[in-house]
Amino acid sequence: MSSYQANGYWYGEGRSVPEAVDLLNLMRRYREAERRMRAATRGSMGMNETDMSALRFLLAEHRKGVTPRQRDFAEELGISNASVSVLIDRLCRDGYAERVVHPADRRSVGIVPTDYSDTEVRGTLHRMHEQMMDAVGTLSEDERVAAAKFLEAMIRSVEIDDEPSRPSAGKGVVREGALPSR
Amino acid sequence: MSSYQANGYWYGEGRSVPEAVDLLNLMRRYREAERRMRAATRGSMGMNETDMSALRFLLAEHRKGVTPRQRDFAEELGISNASVSVLIDRLCRDGYAERVVHPADRRSVGIVPTDYSDTEVRGTLHRMHEQMMDAVGTLSEDERVAAAKFLEAMIRSVEIDDEPSRPSAGKGVVREGALPSR
DNA sequence: GAATATCTTTAGACAGGCTAACTATTAGCT
DNA sequence: AGCTAATAGTTAGCCTGTCTAAAGATATTC
Numbered sequence: 198m199s200s201y202q203a204n205g206y207w208y209g210e211g212r213s214v215p216e217a218v219d220l221l222n223l224m225r226r227y228r229e230a231e232r233r234m235r236a237a238t239r240g241s242m243g244m245n246e247t248d249m250s251a252l253r254f255l256l257a258e259h260r261k262g263v264t265p266r267q268r269d270f271a272e273e274l275g276i277s278n279a280s281v282s283v284l285i286d287r288l289c290r291d292g293y294a295e296r297v298v299h300p301a302d303r304r305s306v307g308i309v310p311t312d313y314s315d316t317e318v319r320g321t322l323h324r325m326h327e328q329m330m331d332a333v334g335t336l337s338e339d340e341r342v343a344a345a346k347f348l349e350a351m352i353r354s355v356e357i358d359d360e361p362s363r364p365s366a367g368k369g370v371v372r373e374g375a376l377p378s379r
Numbered sequence: 380m381s382s383y384q385a386n387g388y389w390y391g392e393g394r395s396v397p398e399a400v401d402l403l404n405l406m407r408r409y410r411e412a413e414r415r416m417r418a419a420t421r422g423s424m425g426m427n428e429t430d431m432s433a434l435r436f437l438l439a440e441h442r443k444g445v446t447p448r449q450r451d452f453a454e455e456l457g458i459s460n461a462s463v464s465v466l467i468d469r470l471c472r473d474g475y476a477e478r479v480v481h482p483a484d485r486r487s488v489g490i491v492p493t494d495y496s497d498t499e500v501r502g503t504l505h506r507m508h509e510q511m512m513d514a515v516g517t518l519s520e521d522e523r524v525a526a527a528k529f530l531e532a533m534i535r536s537v538e539i540d541d542e543p544s545r546p547s548a549g550k551g552v553v554r555e556g557a558l559p560s561r
Numbered sequence: 562g563a564a565t566a567t568c569t570t571t572a573g574a575c576a577g578g579c580t581a582a583c584t585a586t587t588a589g590c591t
Numbered sequence: 592a593g594c595t596a597a598t599a600g601t602t603a604g605c606c607t608g609t610c611t612a613a614a615g616a617t618a619t620t621c
Contacts (some may be wrong), residue, residue, distance in 0.1 A: 208527075215527040217515035221508075223530040228410075230538040245577075268599065280578055282601055287577095304586045304599045325537055326403075332532035333399035336525070343518070343525035345390075345397040348405035350514035355507055356412040427608075450568065462609055464570055469608095486568045486617040 220347070238321040243291075247274055251284055252293055255310050256318060264307040266299060293317075402529070420503045425473075429456055433466055434475055437492050438500060446489040448481055475499075 208219040215223070239249045254273050258265045270281045285308060288294040293314035299305035336344065390401040397405070421431050436455050440447045452463045467490060470476040475496035481487035518526065 214520055215523050217512045217523075220515050220523060220526055220530070221511055223527060223534070227530055227534050227537070228413075230534050231410075234537045247577085266599075276577095277579060278600065279580075279602080282599095283577075285600095299599095302587075302599080306600070328536040329403055329533060330399045332536045333402050333529065335532065336529060338396055339521075340525035340528060341397050341399075341402060343522035344402055344529035345405055346522060347515065347518060347526035347529075348402070348409055350517065351511060352405070352409050352412050354510040354514045355409070355416045429608080448568075458608090459610060460569070461571085461611075465608075481568095484568080484618075488569070 224351070234325060235322075241321070242317065247276065248284060248287060250274055251281075252288065252310070252314060252318065253322070255288075255294060255308060256315060259310050264297070264299070264309060266302075266305040266307060268305070270308070288314075406533070416507060417504075423503070424499060429458065430466060430469055432456055433463075434470065434492070434496060434500065435504070437470075437476060437490060438497060441492050446479070446481065446491060448484075448487040448489060450487070452490070470496075 207213060208215045212219070235249070239246065242249070244252070251270055251274060254270065255265065258269075267281045267285055268278065270276075270284065271278045274281070274284075276284075285294065285296065285306075288308075289296060292311055294308050294310055297307045297309055299307040333341070333344075389395060390397045394401070417431070421428065424431070426434070433452055433456060436452065437447065440451075449463045449467055450460065452458075452466065453460045456463070456466075458466075467476065467478065467488075470490075471478060474493055476490050476492055479489045479491055481489040515523070515526075
């Protein structure tokens with residue numbers, strides 16, 4: 198399997214220019230490495246997959262000035278409202294989030310992250326994010342164009358036969374102006 | 380948010396050359412698209428995540444002429460032997476695999492895929508794989524080199540701070556599983 | 562051939578998902 | 592206003608897939 202060498206960049210059978218199969222192998226390796234990384238973060242925080250996704254979503258929305266409702270979590274995560282209810286219970290119990298009354302609709306519960314959760318996540322995932330930004334920063338303009346072309350081709354490959362195309366898909370997120378709630 | 384246009388390739392704020400952040404967004408979009416694709420396949424076959432991984436592993440080993448034991452599944456998937464036992468029960472029950480006596484060790488049970496499972500999987504995941512190969516085939520040599528450089532940088536970013544470096548990582552890795560979560 | 566090691570199975574517990582039913586609130590109709 | 596339908600969240604009961612611990616079956620070693 199793929200005679201890769203850390204510093205020399207050799208591929209397939211002694212090739213120094215990657216073929217399609219080599220790029221696919223690199224994609225697979227990246228996916229594995231990222232999965233391990235996220236798993237480690239999750240493990241160190243004692244959280245499961247969906248709770249972690251929920252927390253990341255919560256922090257992202259909060260940074261945009263939006264206070265999501267439980268319903269938004271259900272849509273984002275693709276799980277039922279009932280499951281979200283229990284999920285938020287867990288996040289609150291462990292000090293990552295708090296329930297607040299939603300100013301615009303008293304049926305709804307607004308969810309806000311605690312300061313604790315922000316610093317906790319920043320210490321791990323944000324660090325990875327910055328490293329990735331730095332890494333890409335070393336590429337030339339031509340290389341970035343090529344990388345983008347490659348990624349776009351890959352995306353088209355895996356989504357083409359599901360539906361015609363839906364690039365910046367959905368995000369039916371209710372922008373819900375106002376209420377920074379803080 | 381990210382004014383992407385399906386045919387024109389515009390990024391960030393009207394840029395036509397992608398910045399680091401645009402490439403990271405593309406990575407995220409690819410990950411999402413692939414996840415949806417795998418989820419759809421899995422759904423259409425009525426299987427869960429680990430069972431699907433197990434089946435892919437089984438087919439890959441079989442193609443190499445190897446008859447894996449249950450123990451091998453446990454290592455590959457990062458779950459306990461007990462769980463593998465039940466997992467193989469499911470695969471057999473649904474007609475994807477069969478238990479045979481292991482030629483070399485009669486304590487062990489050899490697992491072989493059925494013809495049915497091979498055609499079933501070929502019809503879905505292999506099709507995606509071929510589309511990806513075709514897509515990458517349209518890139519020039521320079522573009523493939525750049526894409527590889529990009530991917531290598533990304534891999535380094537997400538695995539560098541876990542351990543010094545372990546490029547072809549494979550096998551020995553402790554696969555995430557098992558966190559008590561109180 | 563008895564002791565020990567290895568591979569699998571079974572039993573029981575737990576976590577996190579689901580649906581269905583219930584309460585509280587809001588929106589629409591007349 | 593008042594009734595009805597729709598929406599948000601909670602709770603209860605079930606199911607699946609994981610785990611650990613213990614037991615069964617076969618190999619290996621002395």
